[in-house]
Structures are given as structure tokens and as C-alpha cells.
Amino acid sequence: MKRLLALLGAFLFLLPLTACSLFSELELPEPEPEAATEEQPPEEAEPEGSKALTLIFAHEVDENRTALLESAQQTALEKGYTLSSVVTMGNAELQTRFLQLAQEAGEQAVLIELFDPATAADVVRDAGEMAVIFLDTAPDGNSALRKKAFYVGSPDGEGDAYLRLTGRVAMQAADNLIRGVDAGEETDVRPSGHKFNIPSDGILEE
Numbered sequence: 001m002k003r004l005l006a007l008l009g010a011f012l013f014l015l016p017l018t019a020c021s022l023f024s025e026l027e028l029p030e031p032e033p034e035a036a037t038e039e040q041p042p043e044e045a046e047p048e049g050s051k052a053l054t055l056i057f058a059h060e061v062d063e064n065r066t067a068l069l070e071s072a073q074q075t076a077l078e079k080g081y082t083l084s085s086v087v088t089m090g091n092a093e094l095q096t097r098f099l100q101l102a103q104e105a106g107e108q109a110v111l112i113e114l115f116d117p118a119t120a121a122d123v124v125r126d127a128g129e130m131a132v133i134f135l136d137t138a139p140d141g142n143s144a145l146r147k148k149a150f151y152v153g154s155p156d157g158e159g160d161a162y163l164r165l166t167g168r169v170a171m172q173a174a175d176n177l178i179r180g181v182d183a184g185e186e187t188d189v190r191p192s193g194h195k196f197n198i199p200s201d202g203i204l205e206e
Contacts, residue, residue: 053174054102055085056095058115058137065113067094067160068135071167072111080174083111090115093123099126109174111135120144133170133175136163138195145194152181152196162200163191 055072057065069085072081076083088094095115102110109131120139124131124132124146134144136153145151152170154162165188172187173196184191199205 056112058113068163068167071164072171075171108178154200156200165202
């Protein structure tokens with residue numbers, strides 16, 4: 001009986017050593033290194049209102065002005081903007097108020113038909129940092145025209161084709177100014193100074 005107990009004790013003593021020996025002979029696979037992941041920079045959000053613009057008309061939108069608006073809206077849509085329109089009814093206070101509302105909405109440019117060419121300097125002042133595109137009616141002199149204030153039109157321009165070309169070029173120029181590139185880039189008409197001189201009949205030469 002004592003011999004049996006001695007053998008059993010020896011067996012129990014050797015068991016953990018044997019297990020350790022077995023485990024030491026097993027080769028466990030090395031853990032695979034984690035794949036390096038590049039941190040993607042966060043996408044910059046568009047400034048609020050930056051994809052919206054306002055076209056400010058001097059008076060009620062008649063049939064001809066509708067052609068100008070439609071052309072500008074179509075170009076805006078192609079470039080990812082929304083373009084709304086308002087009418088000042090020849091009122092300087094309304095003109096200033098609409099510019100203020102565009103600023104408060106975060107818009108970066110406005111298109112405007114002057115009811116009085118003499119108010120052009122006031123428009124540029126009230127627009128602040130916004131770019132200004134004067135449509136059809138030219139400002140008095142060139143003092144209001146500058147890096148972010150352009151005129152698009154012709155003193156003798158009239159008709160559907162002229163107004164459609166004016167609306168399209170005005171929106172193209174506004175888009176360029178918003179993006180910080182040359183105002184004449186990818187426009188149908190080359191600027192001369194700070195003016196896009198639209199053909200009075202709206203027909204471009206081949």
C-alpha cells in the first residue's frame with residue numbers, strides 16, 4: 001500500500017513537469033502586425049451659404065429679364081449653386097437691405113441690376129467682402145469696379161440673346177470670384193479690365 005502511494009505521488013509530481021515540457025515544445029504563431037492606417041484629414045465643410053447667390057433686379061421682372069434670370073439660374077445649377085432673385089423697385093433702402101440679407105446668409109457674391117448707376121459705389125461698400133457682379137446697367141465711371149466688382153453687359157445691348165448671354169457670363173464670373181480664380185476663366189467672353197463687354201445682339205463671333 002505504501003509503495004502504491006509512493007508511485008502515485010511520483011506520478012503527480014511529474015505531471016506538471018511533463019505538461020510544461022509539452023507546452024515548451026509547441027510553437028505558437030507570431031501575432032500579425034496591425035496594418036498601418038493613414039489618418040484621413042477631415043473634409044472641410046462648405047461655408048454656410050457659399051453655394052447660394054442672390055440676383056437683385058432693379059424693377060419688376062418682365063419677359064426679357066426672365067430670359068436673363070433663367071440663363072443665370074441654369075448656369076448656377078450646372079456649377080452647383082442655387083440662385084434666387086429679389087426686386088428693389090428702385091428703392092435704395094431695399095437695395096441695401098437685400099445686400100445685408102445676402103451677407104447674413106453667408107453668400108459670397110451677388111449679381112445686381114442697378115436702378116441708378118450712381119449707387120454703384122454704395123453697393124460695393126454695402127456688399128463688404130462679397131463679390132459684386134453688375135448686370136446690364138453700367139456703374140457711373142469705373143471707380144466702383146475693382147478686384148471683386150465687375151460689370152457684365154453692353155450700353156446698347158437688348159433682346160433675348162443678349163440678356164441670356166449676360167446672365168450666363170455673370171454667373172460664370174461670380175463662380176470664378178467665389179473660387180478665387182481669375183474672373184475671366186472659362187467664361188464665354190474675355191474681360192477687358194473689370195468689364196465683360198457683351199455683344200449688343202448677344203451673338204458671339206466664331
